[in-house]
Amino acid sequence: MNTGTKSGDVRTKAWAAVLAAVQGLSLAVAMLPVAIVCFTLTVVSIGLIPIGIGIVTTPSVLGAVRRFADTRRRLAAEWSGIRIPSAYRPIPPDANPWARTFGMLRDPQTWRDVLWLPVDMTAGFVTALLPAALLFYPFEGFVVAAGLWRALSDGRTYWYGFVPVTGQPTALAAAALGAVLLVVAYHVTPRLLPVHFQLTRAILVPDQGELAERVRVLTETRRDAVDTSAAELRRIERDLHDGAQARLVAMGMDLGTIEMLVDKDPAQARELIAQARRNSVDALAELRDLVRGIHPPVLAERGLGDAVRALALRLPVTTEVTVELSGRAKAPVESAAYFAVSEVLTNAVKHSGADRIWVDLHHADGMLRATVTDNGRGGAAIGAGSGLAGVERRLGTFDGVLAVSSPAGGPTMVTMELPCALS
Structure with missing residues (x-):
C-alpha cells in the first residue's frame, strides 16, 4: 500500500x-x-x-x-x-x-x-x-x-x-x-x-501609497453611506410623523366623534365619515410615496430597467429610456443605480430647462453604465449645489464613478458607472 x-x-x-x-x-x-x-x-x-x-x-x-x-x-x-x-x-x-x-x-x-x-x-x-x-x-x-x-x-x-x-x-x-x-x-x-x-x-502590484489612498477613499465613502442612511431614517421618521401618522390620528378622532353623533346627528356623522375616508386615501397615498422613496416595489419586482421607465413616466419632461441589460445586478447595486438616476433626472427637470431627456442603461466589460442626457442650458458641475456630489458619494460606496459633461449652452451628459456582474 x-x-x-x-x-x-x-x-x-x-x-x-x-x-x-x-x-x-x-x-x-x-x-x-x-x-x-x-x-x-x-x-x-x-x-x-x-x-x-x-x-x-x-x-x-x-x-x-x-x-x-x-x-x-x-x-x-x-x-x-x-x-x-x-x-x-x-x-x-x-x-x-x-x-x-x-x-x-x-x-x-x-x-x-x-x-x-x-x-x-x-x-x-x-x-x-x-x-x-x-x-x-x-x-x-x-x-x-x-x-x-x-x-x-x-x-x-x-x-x-x-x-x-x-x-x-x-x-x-x-x-x-x-x-x-x-x-x-x-x-x-x-x-x-x-x-x-x-x-x-x-x-x-500597486504600491503602498496607492493602497493607502484606496483605503482612505473607501473609508470616506463608507462614512458617507452611514451618514446618508442616518439622514434617510430621519427623513422617514419626519414624513411618517408629519404625514400619515397625523392623518391616522385625525381619523381616530373623527371616528370617535362619529360614534357619538351617529344617533344624534346622522347628517354630521356622514360628513365626518366622508372626511375620514378622504384622510384614509391621503394617508395611503403618502405611505405609498414613502415606500417608493425607500425602495420602489417595481425595482424589486421588475428590475432596474422597468423601474427607470416607470420613473420616466412620472416626469413632466419627455424622457426616452433605452435599456440593454441581459440580467439583474445585486439588489444594493440596483438600488444605488436607481436613486442615482432619479437624482440626476430630478436635477435635469429642476435646473436644466430641458424639454427632452434621454436615459441609456447598459452593461459591458463588468460595468453597469447609466447615462442621462438633456438638451438644456448646461453648466452642471459636481459640488455646485446641483446634488451631483451626493450622487458621486452614493456611487463611491460601490466603487462607482460619476462623470459630467455640461458645457455652457448644453447639452448635459451625466455618466454613472458601477462595477458589477449580472445574474
Whole structure:
C-alpha cells in the first residue's frame, strides 16, 4: 500500500514538473513577441502625441497593454495561485480621445504596465524558460552518451555543462551529470514557474501609497453611506410623523366623534365619515410615496430597467429610456443605480430647462453604465449645489464613478458607472 502511494506521488510530481516546463516554455515563446510589439508601439505612440497622431493611437495601444497584463494576471492565478491585483482608474466609455489618452497616462497602473514590458522581455523571459531548460537539458546528456557526441564534437571537445566530452567515458560522465540534473529538475522545476509570476507581481502590484489612498477613499465613502442612511431614517421618521401618522390620528378622532353623533346627528356623522375616508386615501397615498422613496416595489419586482421607465413616466419632461441589460445586478447595486438616476433626472427637470431627456442603461466589460442626457442650458458641475456630489458619494460606496459633461449652452451628459456582474 505504501509502495503504491509513493509511486503515485512520484508520478504526480513528475507530471507537475513536466506541466511547469511546458507552461513556462509556451509562455516564453508566445509572450516574448507580444511584449516586444506592445513596448515598441507604446513608445512610438506616446512619442507621436505632440503632433496629434498619438492622441488617437495611444488609447488603443495602452488598452492592448492592459489586456496583455490582465492575461498574465489570469495565468498567474490559474497556473500558480498567485493573485496580482490591478488598480486601473476607470475611463468613461464616451470620453473623447484626448480625455482617454491623458486619463490613461495619469494612471499609475499604466506606467507600471509599461515598466513591466521590458522586464518581461528580459528577466521574465529567462524565468519563464528556466523550468523547460532545467527539465529538458538532462536528456541531451543521455543522447550524448548514446553516441551523439561523435557528431557534435566534430573532432573538437564538446562541452556538456562542465564536462568536456572527448570520448565514450566522458560521454558517460555527461550522462551521469544529466541524471543528477534530472533529479534536481524533478524536485525544483514546479517551484520555478511561480518565480516568473512573483517577478511580474513585484512590478504590477500597486504600491503602498496607492493602497493607502484606496483605503482612505473607501473609508470616506463608507462614512458617507452611514451618514446618508442616518439622514434617510430621519427623513422617514419626519414624513411618517408629519404625514400619515397625523392623518391616522385625525381619523381616530373623527371616528370617535362619529360614534357619538351617529344617533344624534346622522347628517354630521356622514360628513365626518366622508372626511375620514378622504384622510384614509391621503394617508395611503403618502405611505405609498414613502415606500417608493425607500425602495420602489417595481425595482424589486421588475428590475432596474422597468423601474427607470416607470420613473420616466412620472416626469413632466419627455424622457426616452433605452435599456440593454441581459440580467439583474445585486439588489444594493440596483438600488444605488436607481436613486442615482432619479437624482440626476430630478436635477435635469429642476435646473436644466430641458424639454427632452434621454436615459441609456447598459452593461459591458463588468460595468453597469447609466447615462442621462438633456438638451438644456448646461453648466452642471459636481459640488455646485446641483446634488451631483451626493450622487458621486452614493456611487463611491460601490466603487462607482460619476462623470459630467455640461458645457455652457448644453447639452448635459451625466455618466454613472458601477462595477458589477449580472445574474
